[in-house]
Amino acid sequence: MLLTELALKNLKPKNKTFRVADSAGLCIEVSPAGGKLWRYRYRFQGKEQMFALGKYPGVSLAAARKLRDKAKELADKGKHLTREKKAAKQRRSVESQTTFEVIAREWHTIKKPGLNEKYHADRLTRMERVVFPKIGALPINEVSVPDVVKVIQLIGLKGTIETAKRTKADISQVFRYAVQKGACMQNPAGDIRDILPRQTKKHHACISKEEFPDLLKKLETCQPSMSLYATKLLALTFVRTSELLGAKWDEIDWKKKEWRIPGKRMKMRRPHIVPLSKQAIKILKELQERTSATAFIFYSSGSKSRYISNTTILRLLKRLKYDKRMTGHGFRTIASTILNERGYNPDAIERQLAHEDRDSVRSAYNRAEYLFERKKMMQEYADILDEQRVSKNEYKKSFKLISLNKNPTKA
Numbered sequence: 001m002l003l004t005e006l007a008l009k010n011l012k013p014k015n016k017t018f019r020v021a022d023s024a025g026l027c028i029e030v031s032p033a034g035g036k037l038w039r040y041r042y043r044f045q046g047k048e049q050m051f052a053l054g055k056y057p058g059v060s061l062a063a064a065r066k067l068r069d070k071a072k073e074l075a076d077k078g079k080h081l082t083r084e085k086k087a088a089k090q091r092r093s094v095e096s097q098t099t100f101e102v103i104a105r106e107w108h109t110i111k112k113p114g115l116n117e118k119y120h121a122d123r124l125t126r127m128e129r130v131v132f133p134k135i136g137a138l139p140i141n142e143v144s145v146p147d148v149v150k151v152i153q154l155i156g157l158k159g160t161i162e163t164a165k166r167t168k169a170d171i172s173q174v175f176r177y178a179v180q181k182g183a184c185m186q187n188p189a190g191d192i193r194d195i196l197p198r199q200t201k202k203h204h205a206c207i208s209k210e211e212f213p214d215l216l217k218k219l220e221t222c223q224p225s226m227s228l229y230a231t232k233l234l235a236l237t238f239v240r241t242s243e244l245l246g247a248k249w250d251e252i253d254w255k256k257k258e259w260r261i262p263g264k265r266m267k268m269r270r271p272h273i274v275p276l277s278k279q280a281i282k283i284l285k286e287l288q289e290r291t292s293a294t295a296f297i298f299y300s301s302g303s304k305s306r307y308i309s310n311t312t313i314l315r316l317l318k319r320l321k322y323d324k325r326m327t328g329h330g331f332r333t334i335a336s337t338i339l340n341e342r343g344y345n346p347d348a349i350e351r352q353l354a355h356e357d358r359d360s361v362r363s364a365y366n367r368a369e370y371l372f373e374r375k376k377m378m379q380e381y382a383d384i385l386d387e388q389r390v391s392k393n394e395y396k397k398s399f400k401l402i403s404l405n406k407n408p409t410k411a
Helices: 005-010 061-076 081-096 100-114 117-136 145-157 161-181 212-220 226-237 241-245 278-291 310-319 330-341 346-352 360-366 371-390
Strands: 018-021 026-030 036-044 047-056 258-261 272-275
Touching (some): 026 061, 036 081, 047 061, 047 081, 061 081, 100 117, 100 161, 117 161, 145 161, 212 226, 226 278, 226 310, 226 330, 226 371, 241 310, 272 371, 278 371, 330 371, 346 371
Antiparallel strands (some): 026 036, 036 047, 258 272
């Protein structure tokens, strides 16, 4: 006789556990304490087995019959239901440890020692903001090509094409790591092509070389400040802004008049030598009076990084009416233009700009290459800026064209 909800409610406990059958192997088991547990009776390899389906009333009669039907399908295939349940639980446990987010964070941790801290933090933040909310909870072996495409296109639709491309590259690297780890069989981001619109390459804002002398003159009218010192030193060294602002006193070799930036702070992760002109040394000496007791040259007690931010330079340029027309990177562009126009060795210029050499072995060797030549070039460039700063003309081309030895001297 089939059970009913009323009959289930009226079942009273006895001194011993007893069962009341429903149909097709389903029964309710009542304990002496009054607990009611659904059971499914089936046979495995000729022996009777009992499989728990949940507690009543949490699992209703109708729900118990559905669970029984599913269990019967497995039993009819010769499966041992209890073992299957344990295996499924174990798979879920493994999957919870191999979601895309778990693997991605593991990958970021492994990559961290070889990356610039800010760059690493930016990559992780990008994942946390736009990727994890969409596919982070999925087992990594279940993330499909359409899943990844949706994430990338969503970023691209907001107009941040470059961010979308970088995110796709990061996702692809996570999957390559997961494949090697054995957490998934393929990289669904590896073959994604042409899903984003083409983007016109944008260059960093930079004034023309003809306007540069006027900027140099305006800087001389400013009151001394950390932002002013940083901007002047940026003009003289034309390093990347982040490389300048994170500079430490122990990187300065006063005797050799060199600034040796460690690889961990360089974009290309390779050490870089910046010859210091007399003008650059003078600025550093003035800064010594302010921050010599601290590790950072451009120390800031109010910053988490303990040094001033890029916005301080941008704010100074804005006050001088160069807002959106000039950036810290612009000093690199101008230096490259002036030095190339004046006949300096292009290889020496590129080495001073710390541009990437595709040959890693050659690059490691070339770190100090052209150093003698670069020292001469950097001092002469500082002198050129002094000339432009006091020149009555906006831009003079009367400086002597310097022709350097085409066979570089190695130091």
